[in-house]
Amino acid sequence: MAPSRGVYQAIHDEYRDMATWYDSFWASYTDPVLRRPAEEVVRIIRRRPPPREPPAAAVTVLDVGAGTGALLRRLRDETSDLGGxxxxxxxxxxxxMLEQARRKHTVPLILTCSSSNSPDQPPEDLPFADESTDIVVSTSAFHFFVDKVDALREMRRVLKREGGSLVITDWCNDYLLVKLYHLLERIRWNFALGYSEAYPGPVTSEEMAKLVRDAGFDNVRIATYRVRVFGFFFWGTHTVTATKP
Ligand SMILES: C[S@@+](CC[C@H](N)C(=O)[O-])C[C@H]1O[C@@H](n2cnc3c(N)ncnc32)[C@H](O)[C@@H]1O
Structure with missing residues (x-):
């Protein structure tokens, strides 16, 4: 099925309007939720064998749906001892959202698609060469992906062979609170915002693991857990890790 432009447009409009206050409003959600994927990525980076000859090729980490760059800032701080x-x-x-990220740090930030510059390109398409990246990470964005297997295959394409690693953290539809929130979001998008289609939505842990396997990843591991956000909500989350064969 061709991805619906309506959904992309809706998401785009949502984040255009939210960008300037995203960090201040969502910090109590983002900070606790990013802890685990950041730990996973740092663990993968530190586990890699040290380069033999300087100047060594850097370990490349690509954050898909990077938003205002909160995870990248965290990774930068937690790997500062590794220099370049x-x-x-x-x-x-x-x-x-990228504009907000640019104000906060100087890592390369790439606009994958916007309603104005590439109306037919799904935002899941990544403008990177095959096998160019060591680690692909994505946080709190997967529920927006329209064709989830295609998006995962695209992540797999840009990962290096034999050990390129995937880390995705997102809402987990095993949990009642997530289901209820998504139901409210569907109603808001369909009726209040006037979009004929709701956004695609979160998946269960079982579905997530299957999607990642179907996209051709190995060593698929999934952790399902609640994260305390905004001080008192326990938000259902999962983190999947996998490697490219
Ligand atoms: C809830 S924000 C999360 C941002 C950031 N990853 C974080 O954890 O703070 C979701 C982000 O996903 C982006 N996004 C939405 N649909 C996307 C898609 N199909 N492909 C890539 N990114 C997408 C949005 O523009 C938004 O910046």
């Missing part, structure tokens, strides 16, 4: 050996890159379809 970690190259952080963010890909994001909203120019307004």
């Amino acid at each position: 050996l970690v190259a952080l890159v963010g890909a994001e379809p909203s120019g307004e």
